[in-house]
Amino acid sequence: MYHLVCVHCGATYTSDQIIYTCNRCGHLLTVEYDLDSIDVSRSEWNRRPISVWRYRELLPVQGEPITLQEGGTPLYHLKNIGKELGLPELYAKHEGMNPTGSFKDRGMTVGVSMAWELGMSTVACASTGNTSASLAAYAAKGGIPCVVLLPAGKVALGKIAQALMHGARVISIRGNFDKALEMVHELCISQGIYLLNSVNPYRLEGQKTIGFEAIDQLGGEVPDRLVLPVGNAGNISAVYKGLKELEALGFIDRLPMMTGIQAAGSQPVVRAIQQNLDVLVPETAPETVATAIRIGAPVNAEKALVAIRATGGTAAAVTDEEILAMQRDLARKEGIGVEPASAASVAGVRKLAEEGLIDKDERIVCVVTGHLLKDPETVIRQCEPPIEIDADLHSLLSVLR
Ligand SMILES: Cc1ncc(COP(=O)(O)O)c(C=O)c1O
Ligand SMILES: N[C@@H](CCOP(=O)(O)O)C(=O)O
Secondary structure (H helix, E strand, O other): OEEEEEOOOOOEEOOOOOOOEOOOOOOEEEEEEOHHHOOOOHHHHHHOOOOHHHHHHHOOOOOOOOOOOOOOOOEEEOHHHHHHHOOOOEEEEEHHHOOOOEOHHHHHHHHHHHHHHOOOOOEEEEOOOHHHHHHHHHHHHHOOOEEEEEEOOOOOHHHHHHHHHOOOEEEEEOOOHHHHHHHHHHHHHHHOOEEOOOOOHHHHHHHOHHHHHHHHHOOOOOOOEEEEEOOOOHHHHHHHHHHHHHHHOOOOOOOOEEEEEEEOOEOHHHHHHHOOOOOOOOOOOOOOOOHHHOOOOOOOHHHHHHHHHHOOOEEEEEOHHHHHHHHHHHHHHOOOOEOHHHHHHHHHHHHHHHOOOOOOOOOEEEEEOEEHHHOHHHHHHHOOOOOOOOOOHHHHHHHHO
């Protein structure tokens, strides 16, 4: 049993209402469960395969979900990078290993299942790429038409390829992501289309399972710090909400310090934390090589600021050079291939460690959010091209010498 609640004024809405923000004050909504009526134990969860749906008692979907087998992503111990940073307990949860290559799949299995249960006939989103790739795939699986709005010229190749191939109606707007989100929100409200950006409280429910899994993979231990790249700020908010629920159920007894990392050219959340602002000041011209987090007005800022402050966490910005250097380090020192935005979380840890803002004995889980193949062009630009030779052993040996 659950309903929707405004995070600002506390107004409540029934679970079948198609609503994204509070009718009374315009603020964000969240899903509130009657936790007393939830009858499940951690050992029961542990008997099920690790996936988003292991935690179904804390998810809003009632019937059979529309699923592509999302979640259950690997948690890697970053032994080499951790050693360099003097952080022996540094981990990366590789969300690029989801069906469409990003954490968005956790949200979309829930969000598209809810669209189906609520009887919605079309779904839509604005996207810097991953949301659209994921929505297109889950909409295809559910047989629901899908419209996606992208900022023209600012979406990585792999992500556009996915949205097109999964059959979404792909529209590029001459404007940035923030404008695209504004437009798609208006479209959905006026045309009765189901909005599946992170302003949709049901979608975020799926994403909270990242935190659940990380704890299960650490043998039930809560990490000291959870570090996430921040764009629209939905993921960090979702993970915090989920962990608060685990705490309320008595499954865990403390929360990790929620730590958000943004790109230097797009860091409104970092500024709000550093300047102790109640309300975030949007970045009007966000810019970064990490196009996934090229977002100036994060819609979930209100939730994210609470997550960071309530847990004693922090926020930090990293430059594009720092992001790309960590993308290469993850690939070459750990064998983990991620897209630039994902590398931001580990780059942020490097920065915080170098500034002495992280205790060396902390157990830290970085969420690396999307796969390397999402943005092949940025990869190719950083690497030496292949060496072309004549097809004989002599030529091969001479280039290897
Ligand atoms: C790869 C990747 N990392 C991080 C983010 C940021 O997540 P959020 O918008 O939930 O803050 C996004 C998209 O938003 C993304 O696509
Ligand atoms: N990086 C995101 C931006 C949209 O964020 P959302 O969480 O509101 O969908 C993307 O992949 O499009």
